[in-house]
Amino acid sequence: MSAVLTPPPALTAPARDDDEINLLEYWQILRERKWLVASIAGAVFMLALVFTLLATPIFRASSTLQIERDTMKIMDVEGLTPAESPMDRDFYQTQYELLKSRSLALRVIQDQRLVEHGQYKKTIEAVDESLAEKPKSGAAVPAEPKQAVRERALVETVLKALTIEPIRNSRLVRINFDSADPLLAARVANAFADAFIASNLERKFDASAYARKFLEERLAQLKARLEDSETALVQFATTEQIVSIGENMPSLDAQNLAELNASLAQAQGDRIRAEAKWAQASRGDGLGLPQVVASPLIQKLREARSLLAGEYQEKLRTFKPDYPDMQRLAGEIAEIDRQVAGEVAHIRNSVRAEYESASNQEALLEARLSGLKADVLDLQSRSIQYNILKREAETNRQLYDGLLQRYKEIGVVGNVGANNVSVIDRAEVPNGRHSPRVPLNLAVGLLLGVFAGVLGAFVLHHLDxxxxxxxxxxxxxxxxxxxxxxxxxxxxxxxxxxxxxxxxxxxxxxxxxxxxxxxxxxxxxxxxxxxxxxxxxxxxxxxxxxxxxxxxxxxxxxxxxxxxxxxxxxxxxxxxxxxxxxxxxxxxxxxxxxxxxxxxxxxxxxxxxxxxxxxxxxxxxxxxxxxxxxxxxxxxxxxxxxxxxxxxxxxxxxxxxxxxxxxxxxxxxxxxxxxxxxxxxxxxxxxxxxxxxxxxxxxxxxxxxxxxxxxxxxxxxxxxx
Structure with a gap:
């Protein structure tokens, strides 16, 4: 006979979500294993106390540096001075990593002769023993000196004692060094600051020296190339009889062609004016010509004829033409007319001669202009290669001048020696020990012990x-x-x-x-x-x-x-x-x-x-x-x-x-x-x-x-x- 049992009310509990945190249940687990928690906490606390009392006192010395992003600009030379964004953190992170670099630690070890310090005696002895055992084992003897091996062996030890502490929201950084010897802690902290500044300057100097060396080599190459291009340009100009009278100036033939073209235009204008004068002079008696009207001699002759003609007409009322005075007056008038006609003929001949001269000059200029056009066209065809050689020479000259200017600028900036790192506070010999800190260690030990005890209680509960x-x-x-x-x-x-x-x-x-x-x-x-x-x-x-x-x-x-x-x-x-x-x-x-x-x-x-x-x-x-x-x-x-x-x-x-x-x-x-x-x-x-x-x-x-x-x-x- 099967049976169905309903649990009594005292033994049933209200249903709850499995994901709900039951604090009471956790408390009961801890209460059940309270002695385990107490014993583990006490054991860890005692271990922390023993460790704190037996630990070697460690002293910490701190040196403070200020690291600026940009150096003071003595000269504002583009491409030589940095232009990073102030919001960029990569620069400062790089500086912090450089402070923790092995090369800087090795430099400090060498400068301060830490190999000889008693604090690192055990490390040096271990290195010497390993060097002594290598030949016995058949290994090759290291090629580097024994002193270098010792110094390299101390790098990790020194770096473990070094702490780089950037100060938030500032450009300051603390260099902390821990040591059982307070004097050594202060000395090494200051040595790291000095070595970092020195290495920073050396890197800048090496960079400028490398740039100068590189530019010197490039300048020598460009100088030789410039000489070759200018020599080729002069030889070609000599061979082709090309004469340059200056930058952006036309050749002599081109200048002559321009001048001759202007002269031809002037000659054509003179010929047209002379031709017009001759056309006017060749028609009629010529008395109306401007030259005739403007001639003083002709005007005097005509005034004299007018007087004689007036006198002749007045006497004609009294005397007959056959009268001797009348014949004399008629002869004088005829002579004056002959002289005027002669002067007019001379003026006409002069106008004609001027016309013929202008025509001849125009013809000569046209003939010369045709010859110069042929010379200029020939020069242009020969100047193509000349211009190529000339541009190559100018390009090489520009490159040479630019590199020469940059070389001089690097020389000036490299000798300035500006530094973006400075020491704000030098490390002093610490008066009190940095570690172990008895109250802190005991508090941490107690907390860790309680945590370990609680963890152990829960682990045992779940394993039980x-x-x-x-x-x-x-x-x-x-x-x-x-x-x-x-x-x-x-x-x-x-x-x-x-x-x-x-x-x-x-x-x-x-x-x-x-x-x-x-x-x-x-x-x-x-x-x-x-x-x-x-x-x-x-x-x-x-x-x-x-x-x-x-x-x-x-x-x-x-x-x-x-x-x-x-x-x-x-x-x-x-x-x-x-x-x-x-x-x-x-x-x-x-x-x-x-x-x-x-x-x-x-x-x-x-x-x-x-x-x-x-x-x-x-x-x-x-x-x-x-x-x-x-x-x-x-x-x-x-x-x-x-x-x-x-x-x-x-x-x-x-x-x-x-x-x-x-x-x-x-x-x-x-x-x-x-x-x-x-x-x-x-x-x-x-x-x-x-x-x-x-x-x-x-x-x-x-x-x-x-x-x-x-x-x-x-x-x-x-x-x-």
Whole structure:
């Protein structure tokens, strides 16, 4: 008959999310292992104290540097002075790494002769021993000197004692050096600052020296190339008869062509004007010509003729033309006309000659201009290669001049010697030790100890596979927890504890009895088997106490010791074990013959009887069901105290015949895997396991009555206090 058990209200807890942090549970874990936490914390604290007291005092000296991004610009030379962004942190990180470089440490070791200092004596001796052993092992002797090997061996030691500490939101950095010798700490800290400044200047000088050397080589190459290009240009100009009169100036032929072209234009204008004059002079009598009108001689002659003509006309009124005076006047007038005609002819000839001269000059200029055009075109064809050579020479000259200027600038800037690193505070000999710091070390040791203790408590808790609480029992076995039996104090027996009805021990079994009343639809099962995964887990005591509690309800109960290997009921029940269950199963006695009465008339006991050689054979026969059937005729409840499940075949055989089985687990003794293996074995034979029972539960150590149904409200001998 199967049974369904509903756990009592005192043993159930409200469901909660698995991801929820249960601080109370963590506190209970720490409380349970408080001595472990205290011992680990104390041990770590003592180790920190011993280490602090035995540690060598270390002194720290600090030197402060200011590192500027840009040097003071004596000359603003493009490409030589840096122009980084102020927000760029790469520059400062680079400087910090340079301060921690091996090369700088080696320089300090050499400058301060640290190889000879007593603080590094052991390191130097170890290096000397290794150098002495190398030839013996067949290894090649190092080529570098012994002193260099010693210095290199100290680099790591010195760097471990060095600390670079940038000061936030500033351009300052502290150089800290730790040493057991305060004088050495101050000396090395200052040496690092000085060496860093010196190396910074040397790097700049080396960079400028390298640039000067490179420019010198390039200048020599460009100078030779410039000489070659100019020589080729002069030779070509000499060969081709090309004369250069200056930069951006035309050649002589081109200048002559321009001048001749201007002269031709002027000659053409003169010829046109002369031709116009001649055309005017060649028509009519010529008296209207400007030259004639402007001639003083002709004007005087014409005035004289006018006077003579007037005189002639006046005398003509008196005299006849044949009159001698009249003939004289006529002759003078004719002479004047002849002279005027001669002068006009001279002017005409002059105009004609001017016209002819202008025409001839124009013709000559045109002929010369045609010749110069041919010369200029020929010069242009010959100047193509000349211009190529000229441009090459000019390019080489520009490159040479630019590099020469840069070379001079580098020489000036390189000799300035500006530095962007300066010492703000030099290291002083420290008065107090930097480490070990007793209060800090002890505080850290205590914190680490507490942390290690808490960590150890949680680790042990999670590694501990034993079942310690009803909650762990319910998680290990998916069955109702019928109850948790508190652990008795030293010197208190179960009989004494159960005698006090107000004790937590007695109250817990009454709670189990109450839970069993609801285990099946018919109440308490008619036959009930108590078993456990292993021995000494409290199943016999639980069987006896539960039988007594059921009998107190007025029911007739028989308690059967079914453990035919290590029986205990006859001792704790105070009865004899002359004959019992083994006699009945073997057919040597009847059922009622082996039943023994107790102080309670409603409770009877059947002991195990003599131990048989093979208990499973007795349980596997037909006498066990008959025994249970016969007992059910005389008793209302049959309680079986069975053997452990694991390693034996007895318990599964008994479980198949009992109406219900209770699996007992001892707190801090029963392992989770053992419980699960026992439950699996019982369910594999179709046993009706109605629940589990936790015994030897230390209520105080697990957090008192909080969450465990008030099992610690009463204690044996009085109230909880």
């Amino acid at each position: 596979r034993s079942i310690a609480t009803p909650k762990a029992l319910s998680e290990a076995a998916p069955l109702p927890v019928l109850g948790a039996i508190p652990k008795l104090a030293d010197g208190i027996t179960p009989e004494q504890a159960s005698a006090d009805v107000r004790s937590a021990f007695a109250e817990s079994y009454r709670s189990v009895r109450t839970a069993l009343q609801f285990a099946t639809p018919n109440g308490i099962p008619r036959s009930l088997l108590f078993t456990s995964p292993s021995a000494a887990e409290g199943k016999s005591t639980s069987a006896l106490e539960l039988a007594r509690n059921i009998a107190q309800l007025g029911r007739r109960v028989v308690l059967v010791d079914a453990d035919l290997r290590k029986p205990t009921l006859h001792r704790i029940g105070g009865v004899t074990n002359g004959q019992g269950l083994s006699n009945v199963l073997a057919g040597a006695a009847g059922v009622l013959e082996v039943v023994q009465s107790t102080s309670d008339a409603r409770l009877s006991i059947i002991t195990s009887g003599p131990l048989p050689p093979s208990p499973p054979e007795l349980f596997a026969g037909e006498r066990l069901p008959a025994l249970l059937h016969e007992l059910s005729q005389h008793f209302e409840v049959i309680v079986l105290d069975g053997p452990p499940v694991l390693g034996l075949a007895d318990a599964p055989l008994l479980a198949t015949q009992a109406d219900a089985t209770i699996l007992v687990a001892a707190a801090d003794a029963t392992r989770t895997d053992s419980l699960q293996a026992a439950l699996h074995r019982l369910t594999s034979v179709r046993a009706r396991v109605v629940g589990t029972l936790l015994t030897q539960f230390d209520v105080r150590r697990k957090g008192g009555a909080q969450g465990y149904g008030g099992y610690s409200y009463y204690e044996y001998g009085g109230e909880r206090g």
